[in-house]
Amino acid sequence: MSIHLLDEHTINQIAAGEVIENTASVVKELIENSIDAQATSISIEIISGGRQLIRITDDGVGMSFEDCRLSIERYATSKIRKVEDLLHLQTMGFRGEALSSIAAISKMKIFTKRKNETLGTLLSISGGVIDTHIQAQMHNGTKIEVESLFFNAPARRKFQKSIERDIADVVKVALTSSLAHPKISFQLISNQKLVFKSSSGLLLNRIKDVLGKEFIDEMIPASFQSDLVQIEGFLSMPSMTRPNRSGQYLFINDRPVSCQSLSFAVSDGYATLLEPRRYPLFVLHFHIPQEFIDVNVHPQKKEVRLRRETQIRTLVTSSIEKALSKTHIITQSIKPLPWEEKSVPNASFSFNVAPAFMSESPPLPNLTIYPRLVGLWSSYILVEAPDEEALFFVDQRALCNRIYFEEYLAKESSLVKQQQTLLIPLSFTFNPKESAQLSMHLKTLNELGLAIRAFGPNTFVVEAIPPAFEERVIETLLYEILGSEDEKDIAKAFAGSQAVSLKAPTFHEAEKLIEKWAKIGYPLYCPKGNQIRWLVTKHSLLKM
Ligand code: ADP
Numbered sequence: 001m002s003i004h005l006l007d008e009h010t011i012n013q014i015a016a017g018e019v020i021e022n023t024a025s026v027v028k029e030l031i032e033n034s035i036d037a038q039a040t041s042i043s044i045e046i047i048s049g050g051r052q053l054i055r056i057t058d059d060g061v062g063m064s065f066e067d068c069r070l071s072i073e074r075y076a077t078s079k080i081r082k083v084e085d086l087l088h089l090q091t092m093g094f095r096g097e098a099l100s101s102i103a104a105i106s107k108m109k110i111f112t113k114r115k116n117e118t119l120g121t122l123l124s125i126s127g128g129v130i131d132t133h134i135q136a137q138m139h140n141g142t143k144i145e146v147e148s149l150f151f152n153a154p155a156r157r158k159f160q161k162s163i164e165r166d167i168a169d170v171v172k173v174a175l176t177s178s179l180a181h182p183k184i185s186f187q188l189i190s191n192q193k194l195v196f197k198s199s200s201g202l203l204l205n206r207i208k209d210v211l212g213k214e215f216i217d218e219m220i221p222a223s224f225q226s227d228l229v230q231i232e233g234f235l236s237m238p239s240m241t242r243p244n245r246s247g248q249y250l251f252i253n254d255r256p257v258s259c260q261s262l263s264f265a266v267s268d269g270y271a272t273l274l275e276p277r278r279y280p281l282f283v284l285h286f287h288i289p290q291e292f293i294d295v296n297v298h299p300q301k302k303e304v305r306l307r308r309e310t311q312i313r314t315l316v317t318s319s320i321e322k323a324l325s326k327t328h329i330i331t332q333s334i335k336p337l338p339w340e341e342k343s344v345p346n347a348s349f350s351f352n353v354a355p356a357f358m359s360e361s362p363p364l365p366n367l368t369i370y371p372r373l374v375g376l377w378s379s380y381i382l383v384e385a386p387d388e389e390a391l392f393f394v395d396q397r398a399l400c401n402r403i404y405f406e407e408y409l410a411k412e413s414s415l416v417k418q419q420q421t422l423l424i425p426l427s428f429t430f431n432p433k434e435s436a437q438l439s440m441h442l443k444t445l446n447e448l449g450l451a452i453r454a455f456g457p458n459t460f461v462v463e464a465i466p467p468a469f470e471e472r473v474i475e476t477l478l479y480e481i482l483g484s485e486d487e488k489d490i491a492k493a494f495a496g497s498q499a500v501s502l503k504a505p506t507f508h509e510a511e512k513l514i515e516k517w518a519k520i521g522y523p524l525y526c527p528k529g530n531q532i533r534w535l536v537t538k539h540s541l542l543k544m
């Protein structure tokens with residue numbers, strides 16, 4: 001076997017694999033180029049989730065005839081000349097890899113014109129080979145069309161997920177970019193329908209435009225200035241959390257990135273206000289002098305590394321603490337009680353109880369000696385923990401919510417089998433953005449016992465509902481689903497809808513609920529973050 005250098009085409013195909021994972025990565029790279037070209041308005045159009053067509057149009061500076069030809073060469077960039085330039089980087093791109101990568105694995109056309117030139121340029125490339133390079137009349141700015149992505153990369157094509165997922169991923173990239181650059185107008189069109197449009201303005205208005213007014217209603221403004229870091233943005237109250245970081249939009253110098261140390265610094269600012277493994281929502285813009293940031297650590301520039309990290313973290317944590325302390329939140333330390341710390345056999349899922357024994361074969365608690373039902377008071381179930389000489393007030397609603405959540409998460413088969421078929425199907429119409437979001441979750445909704453299907457472009461019909469549901473909750477439920485990222489969010493929304501029809505429990509029902517509580521490991525919180533139980537000890541009674 002002899003060593004040989006790879007040819008240009010093979011190199012580009014390999015590089016393309018690193019930079020371009022799916023249609024959303026093409027959209028991300030092209031949006032970044034438009035931003036770097038000082039566009040004030042960016043239009044994104046996709047057909048079939050971008051598999052058939054991605055078209056990005058900007059009103060930026062455009063390229064000359066020669067530059068356009070060079071732009072598709074690997075490592076061709078107008079943004080840096082030498083490695084030191086990375087220390088003062090003002091642009092989103094710098095690696096000169098995006099256009100060459102996209103050109104290698106698609107059929108791409110670039111239409112571009114600089115303001116002071118009379119004619120523009122059309123360059124068309126198929127699988128990295130130039131078909132056309134001519135001058136022609138066109139508008140100022142740049143329009144790039146990418147068709148048949150991965151047509152010559154069958155391995156990559158095989159790994160693509162569903163078209164619905166592609167649409168949702170592109171929507172996410174476009175939304176995130178638009179949150180990163182509130183001063184640029186954005187519009188996203190999917191299958192010829194407008195998904196969202198946001199005009200240039202303040203971050204607050206941008207959040208309203210793309211994440212909805214409800215999102216901002218629950219948020220606290222955060223603002224902080226120092227030489228090392230500036231922060232501007234909005235944070236959720238500690239009661240509004242998600243089971244993952246999907247509601248977190250973090251920007252460093254306008255670049256959407258994941259930066260573990262900053263996300264942790266923000267969470268640390270919430271200190272004990274957060275339930276374990278629950279994450280606050282935020283849209284935060286950090287401005288950090290370029291010399292303290294290394295963006296050259298990830299091929300898609302999704303991660304950055306910080307210098308003077310400890311100092312920056314401390315500043316961030318304390319500024320978040322300050323922002324939160326301005327609201328009237330009662331700071332209360334959340335600590336599991338001794339009997340809650342023990343791990344429970346067959347606990348299906350317990351994300352907020354940290355088992356005290358992580359070592360081999362934990363002693364299994366005898367569940368029968370654990371909380372004993374002693375009474376009912378309104379919608380509270382009173383249980384006694386003998387070892388603790390304590391009485392717990394268990395909130396039936398919060399507990400049921402948590403139990404239902406676990407059941408939906410486990411997708412128990414009875415949900416579909418015991419569906420109630422509606423005499424008259426319900427029909428709902430949404431806007432295109434909402435339809436895209438809902439379409440992504442149709443399969444899960446059906447698995448959870450909600451028989452729903454698309455009926456016309458933005459209309460959906462519901463023909464059957466889960467066993468314990470009332471018809472009136474469906475509309476609210478669907479709106480909640482729109483904001484869902486994953487199955488946990490959906491299970492949470494279903495649990496909430498089922499809990500709407502709760503009645504005060506009988507003694508027997510309460511006993512069953514406590515049994516189920518034990519089975520799932522005595523979680524402290526319902527999925528919405530409400531506390532399940534309050535403790536009264538002899539000591540606290542004496543103090544009253
Ligand atoms: P990079 O962005 O890292 O420089 P790309 O491959 O994404 O590399 O783009 C190569 C070059 O093409 C850019 O440096 C820029 O000069 C030019 N270019 C790409 N897109 C546009 C655009 N929309 N408007 C103007 N110039 C562009």
Ligand code: MG
Nearest residue numbers: 032033093098
């Ligand atoms: Mg680029």
